[in-house]
Amino acid sequence: MTDLFFFGTLRHAPLLSIVLGRGPAQIDITPAELPDHAVHWVRDQPFPIIIAEAGACAQGMLVRGLSGADLARLRFYEGGFGYDLVPVTVRTGNGKVSAQMFFAEEEKWPVGALWSLADWAARWGAISEEAAREVMSLFGRWSPQDVAVRFDAIRRRAAARVAARQGAPDRDRDLSRDVRAGDHRLPYANFFALEEVDLSVRQHDGTMGPKVNRAALVVGQAAVVLPYDPARDEVLLVEQFRAPVYLAGDPAPWVWEPVAGLLDPGEDAETAARREAHEEAGIEIDRLEPVAQVYSSTGSSTEFLHLFVGLTQLDGPVAATGGTDLGEDIRTAILPFTELIDRVDAGLYRDMPLVTTALWLARHRGRLRSAL
Structure with missing residues (x-):
């Protein structure tokens, strides 16, 4: 002893x-x-x-x-x-x-x-407790060095879980009564993780449903910002290769998107949005307009998005390429708002946050421009 x-x-x-x-x-x-x-x-x-x-x-x-x-x-x-x-x-x-x-x-x-x-x-x-649960679930499977290499991602996922628990409960349901969950399993963990659980959920007729196996891609929280210059009526987009689109079999895995990035543990969404705008496009955001706070895909992923339109000035030098993370290769483009919406209407964009922020901007553009 x-x-x-x-x-x-x-x-x-x-x-x-x-x-x-x-x-x-x-x-x-x-x-x-x-x-x-x-x-x-x-x-x-x-x-x-x-x-x-x-x-x-x-x-x-x-x-x-x-x-x-x-x-x-x-x-x-x-x-x-x-x-x-x-x-x-x-x-x-x-x-x-x-x-x-x-x-x-x-x-x-x-x-x-x-x-x-x-x-x-x-x-x-609370974040450290969540991170430790994931780390210790890997005891006997990983080495301590494996944990250290991936710990930033582990802690990012932990911070997202803590933030999710702060949400308002469903007033019509009781989780302790209406969801019966077995042990959570983590068959894969790296930059993202895959979490699996056997559970049964109370049905809408009041009966408990059968035990089913469900899994989710565990990501974290992300800040997404569509930079917009109301004086010039222009937006900035970024394009990069997306491995999931490639793995889906899509022949065009380079995707136009708003600026986006994962929140660091302890970081608020506004700070992350401003940081990513600087890192990916070399621009400073004057003011952030909140668009929505939403899960990106409730059937498959835990990713939670903080969507913004970021008011900025696009009349100065803008980085043609950007990105600071390993493997990032990002190019930027500035285009008129009318062209953005025409391309949305034509179904040319495949990134949901881009379509969502563009449609929000279409609804609020007049207000933003009249405030000049």
Whole structure:
């Protein structure tokens, strides 16, 4: 059996419970501290690092009696991020205790301000719990390094799940009564994931339906913005190769779209829309007009779209090509609003967010132009 000292996010009881695979009441926890050390944020990251600092005292907790199986789960969760176990001597209410601690060299991560467990839990606790559920579902299938490579996508999906739970419940139905779900399975996870579940749902006649197998492509949240210059009455579109269109067998997988991109964890949709406009087209958005907040395909995907029309000026230099993500190859085009709508009416566009934002713009264009 092994005793570990935890100084950071695993002090959050729900997170530690997920990683160890058992309830908090089954975990032997004692408050403890590590002298001459301090816990800091990793700069620009939602997790901490512990560093040697004379006269400081890092608050934490001692978890006693961890088994070999416990250590394997903890190494899986921590190992891909440069953390490894080192011996430490901590203080508890009963004196000094020898233990081990997951530690990363300071050179591994840039050090930021002093870290606060309460501040972290308020902003990142729920997202980290969701991410840990996905990570630990892959225990025994992936290596810690596999997790680290894909962790940004895992955390992006986790943030989307947390955001989805904030939606208004159906006033006519009770999920706890009307949906009976078995274990969720994750047969595939990479940039996107595939989640599968066996469930039964109460039918409209009041009876419970049969057990069925259902799956969804788990994506995240995305911001979509159609840049529009009301003075020039022009829009900007981007074109890029889309692998799903190619995999569908479509002979023309280069698709014209609005500017779009996935939200980073903790990022709001407006910030993401402005960021993507700058990255993909090199333009700045003056004002965002909300169009809709919708699921892109409720029968197959969890992707949730924040749709905007972005008021901008298209009389200056615009990047002919753009994109910052690996593999992105984007070109831009500026065209008059009338040409955009003619092409929509002719069925020449195949991207649903483009058609949706174009039709919204057709409805509100007069208002936007009269405000000049």
